[in-house]
Amino acid sequence: MSQTFDEISAQLRRRHRRSARLKWVSMGALGLAGLFLLWFFSDMLGKGLPAFQQAQIQVEIDYNEDAARMGRAALDRDLSRLVSRTFERMIPVQMRENPELLGSKETRWVLADSEVDQYLKGHRHKLNDAQRALVDELEAEGRVELRFNTTFFTTGDSKMPEASGILSAAVGTIMTMLVTLAIAFPIGVMTAVYLEEFAPDNRFTQAIEININNLAAIPSILFGLLGLAIFINFFGVPRSSPLVGGMTLALMTLPVIIIATRTALRSVPDAIRHAAFGVGCSRWQVVRDHVLPLAMPGIMTGSIIGLAQAMGETAPLIIVGMVAFIPDVSASLTEAATVLPAQVFTWAGEPEKAFVEKTAGGILVLLAILIFLNATAVILRKKFERRW
Amino acid sequence: MNIQAVSRHTGGSVPEVGQPHTRNETACHDLSIRVRDLSLWYGDSQALKGLDIDLFQKNITALIGPSGCGKSTFLRCLNRMNDLIPGVRIEGLVEMDGRDVNQVKMDEVALRRRVGMVFQKPNPFPKSIYENIAYAPRMHDLVSRKPEQDELVEKALRDAGLWEEVKDKLHQPGTSLSGGQQQRLCIARAIAVQPDVILMDEPTSALDPISTATIEDLMDRLKKQFTIITVTHNMQQAARVADYTAFFHLGEIIEYNDTNTMFANPATRKAEDYITGRYG
Secondary structure, three states: OOOOHHHHHHHHHHHHHHHHHHHHHHHHHHHHHHHHHHHHHHHHHHHHHHHEEEEEEEEEEHHHHHHHHOOHHHOOOHHOOOOOHHHHHHHHHHHHHHHHHHOOOOEEEEEHHHHHHHHOOOOOOOOOHHHHHHHHHHHHOOEEEEEEOOOHHHOOOOOOOOOOOOOOHHHHHHHHHHHHHHHHHHHHOOOOOOHHHHHHOHHHHHHHHHHHHHHHHOOOOHHHHHHHHHHHHOOOOOOOHHHHHHHHHHHHHHHHHHHHHHHHHHOOOHHHHHHHHHHHOOOOHHHHEEEEEEHHHHHHHHHHHHHHHOOOHHHHHHHHHOOOOOOOOOOOOOOOOHHHHHHHHHHOOOOOOOOHHHHHHHHHHHHHHHHHHHHHHHHHHHHHOOOO | OOOOOOOOOOOOOOOOOOOOOOOOOOOOOOEEEEEEEEEEEEEEEEEOOOOOOOEEOOOOEEEOOOOOOHHHHHHOOOOHEEEEEEEOEEEEEEEOOEEEOOOOOHHHHHHHHHEEEOOOOOOOOOHHHHHHHHHHHHHHOOOOOHHHHHHHHHHHHHOOOOOHHHOOOOEEEEHHOOOHHHHHHHHHHHHHHOOOOHHHHHHHOOOOHHHHHHHHHHHHHHHHOOEEEEOOOOHHHHHHHOOOEEEEEEOOOEEEEEEEHHHHHOOOOHHHHOOOOOOO
């Protein structure tokens, strides 16, 4: 006799309970991941956002003769402790360049010392009681305030936290990425085109394919060692330069681009190739006029993601010497430079407390760029997504 | 009718290789493609077993037979599309215009210019209707100036009976057309390079009956200009459009004859069984 619904339901109850449990566990995992992400973001924002503000102080500058030798002499003795030493050092330089300044006076907003900045932001600071009282007094008079930190975006690294910025690292990143793209994109795409459209399917090409896939999983620091051994020691490319950094990262990005391009090429239906062969296209014409244009969105997306990966990479660049103190924006591909993640790494190792927020600020900028790049990739994919 | 129906079974009378023939525009039964002892292997399995067949100019030849009998494989031998499949080995002669198309020095690009192809599933390029037609003639340097190109696009679309339907939307994507229109676009694309032969691989199997009728009418008109060789699973279609019909079975041509004889009075039992629907 067959079972009744009630009997079957009783048996099913346990199965249903089990699937419900599995569902809750997976949702819990998702929730936990979301919480971690939220925590990470709020921590970074909480630590990093203050970096976009910097204390400024209004002082009277007296361009006297002493000041031409030692900038501090231009300022009121008490106030001079509260002003950034970077600014004080610039006074003699300015006076040498503009001799007519001698004897004149001027009231200006200038960069405050990082201790003042930290005090105003409520962080740990090293101001003594008298200095604190002075800052409180100045604040009440409206002569000290937090303003948008343009310095952060317009200068390079500095030993003074208040005067350090990400510009040289950003320029270094751009130059490095240009080198990476210029090398990895054409080589990667052409390799994929050859393997996918021209090469016969034999043991040799299969071995190449496996190796390329493995290459994508190699620890990035090994690429750094390769770059050091080959590009710097053998070919003599200047160390610490965007050129060698870009070449090293290109090695890392190549497999990503090759794999993405192959996937994109494979997703172009054979009907298109047959149509093109059918009207008398040569193999290269089929690829150039029909397959590549259709695969391009996928190739672009893959390349952007590969580039974003390379952009966040630090380890191989440490090996080729791109983690360096670079106060000035490098002007050419062969000069020493640093990149954003390496700058973050450098700041993270600084002893001054004020560098903590710089570190977080640098991470925020890097994150913003990476999110922008990935969003571009997603938009490109959505926009050019085709159906056949 | 001086039909030379050659098959493995009936024919020992193979004409000499390289037999001259005239390219007479008005005659109905000039030789277009001559196939002798054509065999093809996919790896170790033999798909075509020593085929002999003469295909005639400005006629429609239908290739019929059960699935897997080698008719599509044979069709692809005629413009060397089998070259694209790895592990294919071909022996024997496929002769067109006095040349063996399988010879190494025969450029398959040149061959495919003279032997166009229409596929089972409409496969227009994902470009505009205009570009679909203009691309190949431009690539082959058949047209140089824009007005010439416009003229050629219009002519090809008119010949394919599609002009009236698309003349106002030439710059819309070819994929926006209906299935039947797409297939006619593919036909227009094939005839735009002025081939001698058009191969059609089940051109209507993906289409509805009305679109199928339109394509059949079109084939009937096109045979005044082109030699058409079509694979079909549809007996009625073969009977309606084809001048000659070849029946394939297990990689061999069992029977090849003019269509009326073939359908009214098949010479072999296998062909009769297939035509009358006993298997297939």
